Amino acid sequence: MKKLINDPNQVVEDMLAGMVAAHSNRMKRLPNTNVIVRKEAPIQGKVGLVSGGGSGHEPSHAGYVGKGMLDGAVCGEVFTSPTPDQIFEAIQAVDSGNGVLLIIKNYTGDIMNFEMAAEMAEAEGINVAKVVVNDDVAVEDSTYTTGRRGIAGTVFVHKIAGALAEKGATLKEVEAVAKKVVENVRSMGMALTPCTVPAAGKPGFELGENEIEIGMGIHGEPGIEKTQIQPADEIAQILLEKILDDLKLEENDKVAVMINGLGATPLMELYIMNKKVSEVLKDKNIYIHETFVGEFMTSLEMAGCSISLLKLDDQLIELLDAQADTIAFKK
Amino acid sequence: MKKLINDPNQVVEDMLAGMVAAHSNRMKRLPNTNVIVRKEAPIQGKVGLVSGGGSGHEPSHAGYVGKGMLDGAVCGEVFTSPTPDQIFEAIQAVDSGNGVLLIIKNYTGDIMNFEMAAEMAEAEGINVAKVVVNDDVAVEDSTYTTGRRGIAGTVFVHKIAGALAEKGATLKEVEAVAKKVVENVRSMGMALTPCTVPAAGKPGFELGENEIEIGMGIHGEPGIEKTQIQPADEIAQILLEKILDDLKLEENDKVAVMINGLGATPLMELYIMNKKVSEVLKDKNIYIHETFVGEFMTSLEMAGCSISLLKLDDQLIELLDAQADTIAFKK
């Protein structure tokens, strides 16, 4: 394991210190926590938005703290959901009396920890709503199991719910639009290489010289199948087909596209993926309102990518286009 | 070699197609070239800025095409300077009669190709000025040799010269401020892993299990020395010391800091590097005006980073803070 770190058990601590040092004009860290909030939090008259999860997905989520997106991000250990007390601190710090929306990715740990935090906040009289993002179509959606994972599509929830909150909407309204995004966003990823959790010291899984994993999770959770490496065009088509099957788009529908790098994938390769994605959508007469290409939800130094499609209506378009001023997402 | 590509010889072509598909609202590709220019180019009354170089450094340089930065970017083959005819096309496309500044990184190939293009442009009566960026302190500066390489500091030249051009300054003025940036910016990088040029099919160099290369170039050119992996704090210190030795900062000087990922380095690790960088500068009473952390000038999927410091005066601060609206850099 070769990494630019000091101590495998201090990576989150050191990262947060470096992040706050870099962006102290925008964000602050709550003392003795791994919670990042907007510098001017809590913002009067505004619903607070809190997201979070394990670290190792940077810029998710602290990179989206700022005007028009999140008010707070709770950073767990690497790939490990943050604990309820930390989430509770974030909720308290961003609540201005208008309530707080928790944006949770659908993992057992995240759900349980955020739920416990919500119970703590409610006990303190803070109004809390929750939205669970489950955009990963690689996983069967079933009420008998955990259901789908939340992956890169989460960033669209931050963006759109954040934009509505910034306009002064109520918690109910912000929650409703967040749920609308969840209903309309689908993603799927694939990996070329594994990644190594610093404290574990070795890769989370193995892939052969010419092997890739289709449907990979963002923590190295196995996907649908291992296959031989294929041309980018074919990989794009596999991911896109699964997404389109599920999202049921029709001609003239409008979408936003996100081509997300998992950490070690050159931007060059993401653009090569987008070539095919844009061609397929054009062929189907689906109108691309905007395409986002870059690293939005990573898995440490995993090589690979995910594709997300968000089906848009007029409200979502307006909110997607609205101003945002965060480290990792500016409009 | 496992990459998200179709054909190793088509990567630049496919990338540009995917890029233009993603960002057609901002940029266009000149027909039958690998030149990207602002959608509304040429911009009347404005000096044009053209940069370029080999591909594989994305988002450099096409990612900086847009308001407040570049007017055009010329994309060569992977790690290979673009050819004069392509550069000439870019110059012609962005010149509105106010002349064009070429921002060149100091590599023999780049210099020769840009010079030949400048000769072609001058023969057509276009006013051309050139600035050569040579910020890499890993390389001895000597008049007998090629001199220093141009690396991530180049992005500051785009930003600041671009801001002045946007204000309507003359070619002479834009050239002068670009040269001022070059005089005041220093960088140095290091690599944890090599990268593979797609058409070459194998890594450009080798590093042992625990080996790193200090002073690495952005095309895999060897650096100063190979050493064993060290804690991030020590690596940060090694790079910073070389930069500070050369830049000769004094107490109360103001700087901008860039912590640049080479492609496969998680943002987490870049922030860990910044922790030490910010501490060292604070200790020396050097004032950090702004810190940029992310991927600005990459080397395909190389793991590693570079640090750049730009010494600022009031003019540079004003221009660094000015509005910029490009894919990869927004202010």
Added chain:
Amino acid sequence: MTFDVEQAKKWIITFNDKIQENKEYLTELDQAIGDGDHGLNMARGFQETVKKITEGKYDDLGSLFKDVGMTLIAKVGGASGPLYGTAFMKASLALKGKKEVDIKALVEALAASLDGLKVRGKAQVGDKTMIDVWEPVIEYMKNRETIHSKELTDLSKEKMDGTKELEAKKGRAAYLGKRSIGHIDPGAASSYLLFASLAELFEEGEVAQ
């Protein structure tokens, strides 16, 4: 035999020793069907817990287990943090104010833990989680006149091994569907260590209820 604060501490300390020893093993189990942090999570959480309880002075089992539960909730994260945390919080409620209890009361407290686990995680026996160890083990302890140390260990181990054949329905392994079959569930493995540590307390081999 009775169960007092000292024995409770010894249980947690023994469990922590086993967790630290098996940190890599648990992480490997989790790498196969999860995200590879279960060993790290448990090791971090119980290290802190042992630090906390060896520093603290406790007059009753309830306050000891409360510190265990709170430390786990605050230090572990992931799925196992709220689960183990909830388990000890529930036991703490059941043992509030108790300096020492007989085994029957301890088993009742652990039954409350199991209920808490099931409410928190919504998993049932057969879902390939730690519940597949907890539920049969609590059943065994409830229904026996005497608890054999070896029987307790063997049963937990057997139930842990039994998760191998199951298809995961809850937790991160559920994303694998059928591909989760053939691997032991990491949380079941740590739960086996928990009950094996308890069994070690029952040195004499048999414990009358």
Added chain:
Amino acid sequence: MTFDVEQAKKWIITFNDKIQENKEYLTELDQAIGDGDHGLNMARGFQETVKKITEGKYDDLGSLFKDVGMTLIAKVGGASGPLYGTAFMKASLALKGKKEVDIKALVEALAASLDGLKVRGKAQVGDKTMIDVWEPVIEYMKNRETIHSKELTDLSKEKMDGTKELEAKKGRAAYLGKRSIGHIDPGAASSYLLFASLAELFEEGEVAQ
């Protein structure tokens, strides 16, 4: 012997064959002290060049070499594109309008190429570049009454090998300083192939000026 359009084409075609054969070797040389693209650059450029000139009809050497130079300039990039491109452009000027020339005139044209190279790249003998092959080879050809095919090949090879001991002062290898010593310069290696291809034209073994 005279040098005409057909022979010039043959020279370029032979050179291209050698480049394609040695593409990996040249790239490896460049990986050691450069950026690992010299073989790719040359192979791409000369492939295009051969395509261009086999399709084209040429009445004179000047227009043939002009197409060679222009194609290289437009298709290679990097350092080698402008350099080889300039070399052929300069030769093209010297041979403008000439259907065929004697070897003396060819050598004069190549001397003009060398001058062009030196102006473009500002390198001298000893800087560990292609100049270390070009300059002594042109010198040799200029001063001989007859050119031995084998002598020409051997000399270019010797000069190429000689770059191994040098410390690079120009081009990308210069960044390595002393660490460039011990490696053959890739541009010197491709230049050796260029002159070895020329030598093959001089089949009879000796060519009178």
